[in-house]
Amino acid sequence: MDAIATYSILNFNVEIPDWLQDCLRAASSAAEEPVGDHTLLIAEAFKFAYQLHQGQSRKSGEPYIAHPVAVADLLRDLGGNSTMIAAGFLHDVVEDTEITPEEIESRFGVEVRNLVEGVTKLSKFNFSSKTERQAENFRRMFLAMAADIRVIVVKLADRLHNMRTLEYLKPQKQGQIAQETRDIFAPLANRLGIGCFKWELEDLAFKYLERDAYREIQSLVAERRSDREQRLKEVSELLRERIQKTGVHCVDISSRPKHLYGIYQKMQRQNKGFHEIYDIAAMRVIVETKEECYRALAVVHDLFRPIPGRFKDYIGLPKPNRYQSLHTVVNRLYCSPTEVHIRTLEMHHVAEWG
Structure with missing residues (x-):
């Protein structure tokens, strides 16, 4: 050319x-x-x-x-x-x-x-x-x-x-x-x-x-944003410290809000009001290897109490679109439950960009 x-x-x-x-x-x-x-x-x-x-x-x-x-x-x-x-x-x-x-x-x-x-x-x-x-x-x-x-x-x-x-x-x-x-x-x-x-x-x-x-869900999500961000920041700092103590290299820990339509669907499917939906945002833990995903999961479950029936292993059994991640929901003292996703950087790239 x-x-x-x-x-x-x-x-x-x-x-x-x-x-x-x-x-x-x-x-x-x-x-x-x-x-x-x-x-x-x-x-x-x-x-x-x-x-x-x-x-x-x-x-x-x-x-x-x-x-x-x-x-x-x-x-x-x-x-x-x-x-x-x-x-x-x-x-x-x-x-x-x-x-x-x-x-x-x-x-x-x-x-x-x-x-x-x-x-x-x-x-x-x-x-x-x-x-x-x-x-x-x-x-x-x-x-x-x-x-x-x-x-x-x-x-x-x-x-x-x-x-x-x-x-x-x-x-x-x-x-x-x-x-x-x-x-x-x-x-x-x-x-x-x-x-x-x-x-x-x-x-x-x-x-x-x-x-x-x-508009209603957008407004409700915005209302709780500052409290939620502070809570998730505390969780991420604690998690990062504990995970790194085990020798696992924590590439990144961040939080992301659930998208609005996903929240709306969950409310409709479970016939619940907005304030009854606790996983408005999820923690995302990114590590280097598949084996480290399970080691990081052990740290999460040791640090917080896992909610029975809320663990999903999409690494062992990926979704049809190749999505891989470990999903768990844990309880913390005096706080609402928190959803945590654990994956490698490669899995994260596939999850976000295909």
Whole structure:
């Protein structure tokens, strides 16, 4: 691929992520210093998408190129390679401009063409699910249509950014897209093990499909945040100290709030009020090896009293989407029960990013 012409980042009337700025600077100086093909592919794909989408706007009023940039950014966060990131920039050009798949192949290669063409085909898919069984059939058809699973990942990133900007559409369209997201896209993200996409897609769909319930739970979670954070901080400090005393290297201990839709589902499933749901947040312990996961679990159960029936070993028996972790719920003196997840760094990467 030929090096792209020198151009200033300041010329683009859209926010450019730091990593993309680095690619553009490197590509601009390719004549003076050698630059890898991956960097040139990303820079050229962005420049081409920028030129093709010039003059187009989103419903929000921002330049259309902001959407492909956001999609490419999500794919990079997932660990996507330069081919996937380039497809993120170009995923709408066949549908929204006069560019053909053949032209994409001549400029960027057959892999990028296949990804862009695959996403374009999926974008034309008409969802009209009325039952869970129909939704599952749609999900299977969707997967079957994508010869390369990366096509689904690009489409999920596209849907996630569209959900983040759904507020600019009319209420009827918001409801339709949110229902599709809940029925089709969030389960697909879960099937691929991309937890960070699944949780956000579910919460955003929840926001538009059960507006009052969403606002109520959002408010209740915010109310208890300071007390909860202080309690979890104390637990993490104590845990880290005790685990390290056993010789286990504790890579990280942190807490994460349960996503809002997950809390809502649990309330509905168990017919409980918000204040009866104790695992609003979970502790996450990350160690280096599988054996250390079980040693850390022993420390947790020695330090706190485990609640019977609340231990799950997803390391010994992983979920179908390859999720692995040890889950336990423990009681502490004068405090509400606390959920603890223990996994390795590799397991954590799979759980979050697939």
